[in-house]
Amino acid sequence: MALTLPFVAAAQDRPDQKAYFGLYKELVETNTTLSSGSCTQAADQIAARLKAAGYADADVTEFSVPDHPKEGGVVAVLKGSDKKAKPILLLAHLDVVEAKRADWQRDPFKLIEENGYYYGRGSVDDKAMGSIWADAMIRFKTEHYAPKRTIKLALTCGEETTYAFNGADWLAKNKRDLIDAEFVLNEGGGGRLDAQGNRQVLALQVGEKAAQNFTFEVTNPGGHSSQPVPDNAIYQLADALKAVQGYEFPVRFTDTTRAFFSGVAASGTAPAPVSDAIKRLLADPNDKQADAIVSRDKAFHSTLRTTCVATLLSGGHAENALPQRATANVNCRIFPGETVDQTLAKLQELAGPKVKVTANAPIRPVAVPPPLDPKVLGPMRAVAAKHFPGVPILPIMSTGASDGIFFEAIGIPVYGAPGTFIDPDGNGTHGLNERIRVKSLYDSRDYLFDLVKAYAG
Structure with missing residues (x-):
């Protein structure tokens, strides 16, 4: 007991x-x-x-x-x-x-x-x-x-x-x-x-990092669900979110993260393949193979870059109607030195022209x-x-x-x-x-x- x-x-x-x-x-x-x-x-x-x-x-x-x-x-x-x-x-x-x-x-x-x-x-x-x-x-x-x-x-x-x-x-x-x-x-x-x-x-x-939320929004005239059309707000939003899911922001280092990863690689606490990959990534941040190995650890992955992930979702107004609106919240943790505007521009590029992306208040300072x-x-x-x-x-x-x-x-x-x-x-x-x-x-x-x-x- x-x-x-x-x-x-x-x-x-x-x-x-x-x-x-x-x-x-x-x-x-x-x-x-x-x-x-x-x-x-x-x-x-x-x-x-x-x-x-x-x-x-x-x-x-x-x-x-x-x-x-x-x-x-x-x-x-x-x-x-x-x-x-x-x-x-x-x-x-x-x-x-x-x-x-x-x-x-x-x-x-x-x-x-x-x-x-x-x-x-x-x-x-x-x-x-x-x-x-x-x-x-x-x-x-x-x-x-x-x-x-x-x-x-x-x-x-x-x-x-x-x-x-x-x-x-x-x-x-x-x-x-x-x-x-x-x-x-x-x-x-x-x-x-x-x-x-x-x-x-x-x-x-x-x-x-700097925490910042963004809203993805698709609006549509809607209509009767018995007559579907290609223009569907929920599908368009889903496509935009899948594009965000599939995108990796580039690897970045600060003096702190460089010292951290150097310490991990030298300490022997990580398995040899990971330690070797860390050393390669420190030498060349564009080494995609090394990035893939190091990023299997979710903490390492987030320490290397800006990350954005969908956290809230809302869509439609009736179960027998085509959706007139679909929205999602995307939460980003922005790497030091990168701005909210830069992140917004990349998210809008990924989402495409049919999805409106806005930065939610409050706008956090650059880290x-x-x-x-x-x-x-x-x-x-x-x-x-x-x-x-x-x-x-x-x-x-x-x-x-x-x-x-x-x-x-x-x-x-x-x-x-x-x-x-x-x-x-x-x-x-x-x-x-x-x-x-x-x-x-x-x-x-x-x-x-x-x-x-x-x-x-």
């Missing part, structure tokens, strides 16, 4: 861990879905904890906009002693993906400890990092830590839903002074465990890959060597998307910090029964706390 302890965590041996668990539990159990939750409530709770730790009102800024009152966030500032040193910004998002109670084995908004895991929506994405950053800011204040470099915290809403109010985007456009920094530490890095819970590799994210800066990556490696000795660390480019893109668009590089180890199945992130290993969470907390201090001086 599974051991279920709703309120007590076995890993809480130290007093500071017990204090952290209270914050983490409160954050996970605060519903922050777009449909029925409130990021503003979560931000209020974090702000109250920061002020109770000793932060002045002037150093804690809560924000929202009138038409999205439940999608607010919070920024906190711990001033450094060296005015010449640019700040660092700790970024995380408060909102979570929708979770239907009927589909989950446990209440998604009750933190449950079971068999060495914490279960709950957001237990990984992104309330693990959000709670760790907030807890670190509280500990810095209560321990009277005096950093040389100013440390900033931004917890925002809207990351998980494209049509929500995005706090990171709003801060970047409206409050540059408040969040200005030399660089940002964000989600997107982490680490991978094997099925037995052994650490395999650490990942530090250096760059990401800007940050540099492989030794001043940023060096401390990540050095602190990891102490906390996770012997575990290799590789730079990666996220094939997903995060709020980092809004800061990169205004010239602030963003790095996904390593340290949070995840199981091979992804721990239910964005899916059912999201969970994180208890040990992984507390190990990550210790690593990230020391990492921030290494940067701040």
Whole structure:
């Protein structure tokens, strides 16, 4: 029988861990879905904890906009002693993906400890990092830590839903002074465990793709289904989607992905045919044979190029009528440096003249890959060597998307910090029964706390 302890965590041996668990539990159990939750409530709770730790009102800024009152966030500032040193910004998002109670084995908004895991929506994405950053800011204040470099915290809403109010985007456009920094530490890095819970590799994210949705639409006069004609909106849309399915965007490399694939090829973790194909592809991105071998791995395939895939479909108005309209959503993850307009042009070319292709609002910025800066990556490696000795660390480019893109668009590089180890199945992130290993969470907390201090001086 599974051991279920709703309120007590076995890993809480130290007093500071017990204090952290209270914050983490409160954050996970605060519903922050777009449909029925409130990021503003979560931000209020974090702000109250920061002020109770000793932060002045002037150093804690809560924000929202009138038409999205439940999608607010919070920024906190711990001033450094060296005015010449640019700040660092700790970024995380408060909102979570929708979770239907009927589909989950446990209440998604009750933190449950079971068999060495914490279960709950957001237990990984992104309330693990959000709670760790907030807890670190509280500990810095209560321990009277005096950093040389100013440390900033931004917890925002809207990351998980494209049509929500995005706090990171709003801060970047409206409050540059408040969040200005030399660089940002964000989600997107982490680490991978094997099925037995052994650490395999650490990942530090250096760059990401830009997420963009496009609508494919075909309109037609329609008519009676008893007299079919060649001009059929559903068939024309299907042909366009098949053309997208059959197209491979060209292979591209950034400094990060080149370093990643070079590391994979040299590490011996991939079978010899794959390692050899990676080396060939690094030498010649147009090597189709090598591309086919490497791209058998879906993660490698997406890391090499822009990808577009149909995700939603609608067509017709009656079962006994020819369709007057058929539409589809195509979700693209655009490779750094490539633009929405370039991708739109290619999709329109593939779809043909009878299909209208439009880019859906909001239009995301062009993804800007940050540099492989030794001043940023060096401390990540050095602190990891102490906390996770012997575990290799590789730079990666996220094939997903995060709020980092809004800061990169205004010239602030963003790095996904390593340290949070995840199981091979992804721990239910964005899916059912999201969970994180208890040990992984507390190990990550210790690593990230020391990492921030290494940067701040």
